[in-house]
Amino acid sequence: MAEVLLVCPPMTREEFFKRGAKFAGAVLPPLGIAYIAAMLEKYGHKVKIYDGIAEGGMIDDAVKLLNGCDIVGLSVNSSFAYRAKETAKAIKEKDKDVLVAGGSAHANTVPLDILKDHQFDLSIIGEAEITFCELAESIDKGKSIKDIKDEKIIKGMAYMDKDDRLFYTESRPLIQNLDDIPMPARHLLPMHLYKMTEARSSRQPCHSMMTARGCPFPCTFCYQDLYKKTYRTHSPKRSVDEMELLKKEYGAREIAIWDEHFTLVKGRVIEICKEIKERGLDIPWSCVSRLDGINEEMLKEMRSAGCEFIAYGVESGSERMLKVIKKLETKDAMRKGFQMTKSAGIKIRGYFMLGLYDETLEDMQQTIDFAKELDPDVVGFTLWVPFPGTTDYKRAVEDGTYSGVPYWEKHNVPEFNFLDNPIYVPKGVTKEQLMKMHRKAYRSFYLRPKYIFKQFAEIRNYDDVKRLYSGFRAIINNEN
Ligand code: SF4
Structure with missing residues (x-):
């Protein structure tokens, strides 16, 4: 041993x-x-x-x-x-x-x-x-x-x-049957310290799990290139066993499924939903998906099995940029996906990126406008970071827009510190303009009277008040 x-x-x-x-x-x-x-x-x-x-x-x-x-x-x-x-x-x-x-x-x-x-x-x-x-x-x-x-x-x-x-050494083949891997050893983790933000989840503890690995899409800013664009899944039974464990042994009041693309195989999603309902699990959960990976029947099943939130990576509101980053989705298709999800009674977290490779200020403005048009319940605007191994890292180094000087060698740069000092600034944009756009994106999305009114109208309990308060503090402090 x-x-x-x-x-x-x-x-x-x-x-x-x-x-x-x-x-x-x-x-x-x-x-x-x-x-x-x-x-x-x-x-x-x-x-x-x-x-x-x-x-x-x-x-x-x-x-x-x-x-x-x-x-x-x-x-x-x-x-x-x-x-x-x-x-x-x-x-x-x-x-x-x-x-x-x-x-x-x-x-x-x-x-x-x-x-x-x-x-x-x-x-x-x-x-x-x-x-x-x-x-x-x-x-x-x-x-x-x-x-x-x-x-x-x-x-x-x-x-x-x-x-x-x-x-x-010789490369290691990927594990084909994910069920061969036991469930994560949560008994070795400080489970009491994990926290989904109140701005994103109104019920704590909200525990995390995965039901699949990988994503076959070619987005140029994303790490999935590294994992050979494969998609492997746990069986529906194993997935729901883990949900049950999180609820019964770890007291989860909500579950976050962090697969890169939960809804890629629709039959599997429907089986998971049926299994949740057959066991009477009764726990709210959320997942991450692409907008082209949903349909009405599946969303209905998901909602009836407790799905409360879906996070969609929209990334950009510029059709040109959607092509540059190979998102393989159009704005119209995304509009339809948002509408379908809202009609199914599922809330949406919309994720957008600013400062992408080859992006202009005009593209960024289109992203901010598109976020407001789509009107998700929660929004995230991320500054793109050139992570080695991604296609955009290579493109930015090759065309000289990123120096390639290894930022990770100089100091600690945890993800959120990039907000104070963006690692990448696209050609024709200054660092100050990029940071100003980032602040503007949050402020102009969250401080709309329509959004504020909707949030207050949806308050049902103390958990909702805490969630709103936490979100409000985040916006105010984002300005400082
Ligand atoms: S769809 Fe999401 S996970 Fe898949 S490659 Fe694109 S950004 Fe990455």
């Missing part, structure tokens, strides 16, 4: 959230880490998880948990790669023999960044569940880090070879 510590790099709430996000930012469980932990436990290994974001902790807090561990797995995203590297360094200083592996998007796309200074021994490429189990098994058999590297047997890894050159 190997002992494994899985870590989300520590970060305080002040570092993680800026401006209005301090009041509207959610703290979500690291389901990726919890899936790896569950698989390791299934094969008899001993696992601890330290979620340094939820705990708002310090690097030392992670190091203290090291006692006796054989392997440390660190989650590394571009937003906080700097902190992940600081944590790996502190861990190696405390115990140079412990195997330190980095996983997640940044470790996949720019493994050299985390490996070149030898704070990490390995980078996990692709899905990590089986790779971690094979690493744990090797360590359990008494193999050293050097043995593992020399053998080159374990698939899905990158590391520096003996000549200090980046070496990839």
Whole structure:
């Protein structure tokens, strides 16, 4: 049996959230880490998880948990790669023999960044569940880090070879039957610390889960390129088992399903809805979908099974930009999708982006106008960040609109801090203009008399009042 510590790099709430996000930012469980932990436990290994974001902790807090561990797995995203590297360094200083592996998007796309200074021994490429189990098994058999590297047997890894050159082992096939992976090891997570924002969910605790992985669409700003545009699902039974567990064991009053595209396979969605109703589960839930992935029959089933909110990524109100980012949806189709969803009695979260590759101020204004026309119940305007591995990152570096200077090497840049200092500014736009547009987008959407009146008219209980108050504070603080 190997002992494994899985870590989300520590970060305080002040570092993680800026401006209005301090009041509207959610703290979500690291389901990726919890899936790896569950698989390791299934094969008899001993696992601890330290979620340094939820705990708002310090690097030392992670190091203290090291006692006796054989392997440390660190989650590394571009937003906080700097902190992940600081944590790996502190861990190696405390115990140079412990195997330190980095996983997640940044470790996949720019493994050299985390490996070149030898704070990490390995980078996990692709899905990590089986790779971690094979690493744990090797360590359990008494193999050293050097043995593992020399053998080159374990698939899905990158590391520096003996000549200090980046070496990839054979690629790891994706897990075809997702039901082979046990449910996330939530018993190892600080479940009481996770919080969906009151602005987005009026019932706490609202717990998170996934019923599918991947998305086959080609949006150029999105990470899905990395995962080979595949789509794999849990069975309807397993999905509803997990919903039931969240309600009965973890006291969920609401469930957020975070699949990239929940409604892609309509027959499966209808089966899930039927299963929820047959079990009399009676819990509100939300999901994420594309507007071309719905129809009236399915929406009706979803509503009757408790679906309360659907989040749609609209991204842009400019037909030109929808083509540039390969959204493969038109504004008219989106209008119809919004109408259909509202008619089914399901609320909508609409997500839009500003500062996209090749975007003009005129395009951004069209996005703000389109958001107001569509009139979702909750809106989010995100500033685009050039994450390595995406098509738009490559396009922006190639045409010189993004310098390609690795922002993740200089300091911690958690997602919401980008609001104070946008990483990418499209050609012909200034940083000040972009930030002004971002503020204008929120203000002009939420401070409309029509929107305010609708929100007050929908107050039913104290939870609704709290949700409104929290949303209002977020808008006011977004101005500062
Ligand atoms: S539809 Fe959503 S998840 Fe799929 S590629 Fe586009 S942005 Fe990504």
